[in-house]
Amino acid sequence: MATEAHVAEGATGYIVHHLTPLSVGEGFWTLHLDTLFFSAILGGLFIWFFKSAADKATAGVPGLAQNFAELLIEFVDAQVKDSFHGRSKLIAPLALTIFCWVFLWNAMDLLPVDLLPMIAALMGVEYLRVVPSTDLNATFAISISVFFLILFYSVKIKGWSGFAKELAFQPFGPWLLPFNLLLKLVEEFAKPISLALRLFGNLYAGELIFILIALLPWYIQPVLSFPWAVFHILIITLQAFIFMVLTIVYLSMAHEDH
Amino acid sequence: MNINATLIGQMITFALLVWFTMKYIWPPLFDSLEERKKKIVEGLAAAERGHEQILLAEKKAVAVLKEARNKSSDIISLAQKRANELVEESKEQAKKESERLILAAQAHIEQEKQRARESLRQEVAVLALSVAEQILQSEVDQAKHLEILNNVSSQFAG
Numbered sequence: 001m002a003t004e005a006h007v008a009e010g011a012t013g014y015i016v017h018h019l020t021p022l023s024v025g026e027g028f029w030t031l032h033l034d035t036l037f038f039s040a041i042l043g044g045l046f047i048w049f050f051k052s053a054a055d056k057a058t059a060g061v062p063g064l065a066q067n068f069a070e071l072l073i074e075f076v077d078a079q080v081k082d083s084f085h086g087r088s089k090l091i092a093p094l095a096l097t098i099f100c101w102v103f104l105w106n107a108m109d110l111l112p113v114d115l116l117p118m119i120a121a122l123m124g125v126e127y128l129r130v131v132p133s134t135d136l137n138a139t140f141a142i143s144i145s146v147f148f149l150i151l152f153y154s155v156k157i158k159g160w161s162g163f164a165k166e167l168a169f170q171p172f173g174p175w176l177l178p179f180n181l182l183l184k185l186v187e188e189f190a191k192p193i194s195l196a197l198r199l200f201g202n203l204y205a206g207e208l209i210f211i212l213i214a215l216l217p218w219y220i221q222p223v224l225s226f227p228w229a230v231f232h233i234l235i236i237t238l239q240a241f242i243f244m245v246l247t248i249v250y251l252s253m254a255h256e257d258h
Numbered sequence: 259m260n261i262n263a264t265l266i267g268q269m270i271t272f273a274l275l276v277w278f279t280m281k282y283i284w285p286p287l288f289d290s291l292e293e294r295k296k297k298i299v300e301g302l303a304a305a306e307r308g309h310e311q312i313l314l315a316e317k318k319a320v321a322v323l324k325e326a327r328n329k330s331s332d333i334i335s336l337a338q339k340r341a342n343e344l345v346e347e348s349k350e351q352a353k354k355e356s357e358r359l360i361l362a363a364q365a366h367i368e369q370e371k372q373r374a375r376e377s378l379r380q381e382v383a384v385l386a387l388s389v390a391e392q393i394l395q396s397e398v399d400q401a402k403h404l405e406i407l408n409n410v411s412s413q414f415a416g
Binding site: 025027028029030031032035036039040043046047050051053054055057058059060062066069070073074077089090092093094096097101132135136137138140141142144145 | 263264265266267268269272273274276278279280282283284286287289290291294296297
């Protein structure tokens, strides 16, 4: 449970406290330090693990770390080969990064809701939101990057004119040009927004339910939080997987010339 | 919950992570996977080849064994033939030897017989002479009757 001050503010105070990021700065130039910190730590963890596996990589009998890393690599590679038929040095590593990073973000949700915030409170940090995927900035950072990559590859593969033609003349032909354009623009912009909001929504809701469970009496908490955590293992993996697969699909669509 | 500069920070982090993965993580791990795949394919092919070689060697071994068996039976029959020849030869030799020995013995016996007869004849002659001498001491002229006695003794010998 939360500290005395928040109990005094009631359940709403507890929830709001949990969902308030640790931030510095004003207006647009606000930085959510907790999101940045945990993302960087988890990204570092991902890099460290895979780098150590890659350094020791042999074509002979693989060690435990290499085995696990290769499992993920093969899994991602199979997904990429399923939907993407071109040649690209970027897409598979991009997909691997997205899958692992988002999965690690989401996995932070499985830590007890009060554990890290309480440790932080003992060190004098008032607010701490530990799950980066409950921050729209984090999810949009990836989806907007993917959006830029979609634009980049669309232009690179089809050329400026080809891409413009696709935007203007499809799907209904040149006579309905404004309508086509509107539809295509909505379609393109819907991609990053849906990507980011889907992940954010799932994890935000999941975290909220953990917080609500934490508000219940202690003897009810395990009965509810255990099944929810088990169910959440599925959700966090699934959300990371969906984010990765959709990224691959969008980028392969950008590569396809109509 | 509002969008702010955190977004930019996160995008930079993301770009760095993707760059690092693309440059240092994906290639070595993926290459080792591919290399292992190739190794396994090669290993399987080598095993297949080894299997074929074993079959070939087995066939060869069977042929060699068959040849050896043939040769050994040839050798055995040759040896048997030779042994039979040897036995025949030695039989022949023994027969000849025995014949020779028999002839030699017969000759020896004949010689002995001759010699015994000779000595007997002389003894008889001497005996007869002395008998005749004693009987006819006074009236028989030794020189006159010697011819008759010699005749008699030569008849003994005949």
